[in-house]
Amino acid sequence: MLHRSSPGAVGSRPIVLIGPMAVGKSAIGQQLAQQLGVPFIDTDAVIVAGHGSIAGIFAGRGENAFREIEARTVADAVEEAEGTSTVISLGGGAVLDSGTQQLISRCTVVYLECDADTVADRIARNSGRPLLAGDAMGRWTAMFATRRPVYERLADITLDVRHGSISELGGRLEAALRNHAAAKQEVEK
Numbered sequence: 001m002l003h004r005s006s007p008g009a010v011g012s013r014p015i016v017l018i019g020p021m022a023v024g025k026s027a028i029g030q031q032l033a034q035q036l037g038v039p040f041i042d043t044d045a046v047i048v049a050g051h052g053s054i055a056g057i058f059a060g061r062g063e064n065a066f067r068e069i070e071a072r073t074v075a076d077a078v079e080e081a082e083g084t085s086t087v088i089s090l091g092g093g094a095v096l097d098s099g100t101q102q103l104i105s106r107c108t109v110v111y112l113e114c115d116a117d118t119v120a121d122r123i124a125r126n127s128g129r130p131l132l133a134g135d136a137m138g139r140w141t142a143m144f145a146t147r148r149p150v151y152e153r154l155a156d157i158t159l160d161v162r163h164g165s166i167s168e169l170g171g172r173l174e175a176a177l178r179n180h181a182a183a184k185q186e187v188e189k
C-alpha cells in the first residue's frame with residue numbers, strides 16, 4: 001500500500017513550478033519536495049551557485065546571457081529529474097524560451113496563480129530581482145500581463161496561491177497532483 005506521502009501517487013514525471021516573480025515557486029516547491037520526500041531543484045539557485053548572483057549576471061553580461069544560462073540549467077535539471085517526481089522551481093521568465101516550453105511538456109507543469117495584491121509586500125522587500133528595479137509593482141504588473149497567457153497555456157495544474165501559508169499551499173498542491181495523476185491513470189486505462 002502506498003504511504004499517504006509516497007511520491008508514486010503523484011506520478012513519475014518531474015513536477016515543474018511556473019508563475020510570476022514572488023508568487024512562491026521557490027518556497028512552495030521546497031515545501032512540496034519535503035512533503036513528498038523527493039529531490040528539489042531551484043534553477044535560479046543552481047545558476048547562482050555556478051555563476052554568481054542573478055543581479056551580477058544581468059549587470060555584467062546582460063539579460064540575454066542570463067537567459068542562455070537559464071535555458072541550459074533548466075534542460076539539465078529536467079534531464080536529471082527524468083523518470084522521477086523531482087520538484088523543479090523555475091525563474092518567472094524561464095518559460096519564455098521555446099526550447100524550455102518543449103522540454104517541460106514532458107513534465108507535470110504547475111502554474112502558481114496570484115494577483116498583484118498577493119505579491120506587493122514581497123516585491124517591496126525585494127532586492128535581488130534586477131527586472132524589478134525602480135517601479136517594482138509597475139514592472140511586475142506589466143510583465144505578468146504579457147507572460148500570463150504563456151503560463152496558462154503550459155499549465156497542467158493551476159493552483160490559486162492568493163490565500164494560505166506555504167505549508168497549507170504545499171498540502172493543497174499535493175492533493176491537486178494526486179487528483180491529476182489519478183485522472184490521467186483513469187484515461188490511460
Ligand SMILES: Nc1ncnc2c1ncn2[C@@H]1O[C@H](COP(=O)(O)OP(=O)(O)O)[C@@H](O)[C@H]1O
Nearest residue numbers: 020021022023024025026027028122164165166
Ligand atoms: N503563501 C505564502 N505566504 C507567505 N509568504 C510567502 C508565501 N509564498 C511565498 N512567500 C514568501 O515570498 C517570498 C517570495 O517567494 P519565492 O518562493 O521566492 O517566490 P518565487 O520563487 O516565485 O519568486 C519569499 O520570502 C517567500 O518565503
Ligand SMILES: O=C(O)C1=C[C@@H](OP(=O)(O)O)[C@@H](O)[C@H](O)C1
Nearest residue numbers: 020021022044091092093129130
Ligand atoms: O521573471 C523573471 O524574468 C525572473 C525571475 C527570477 O526568479 P523568480 O521568479 O523565482 O523570482 C529570476 O529568475 C530573475 O530575476 C528573472
Ligand SMILES: [Mg+2]
Nearest residue numbers: 025026044091
Ligand atoms: Mg524563485
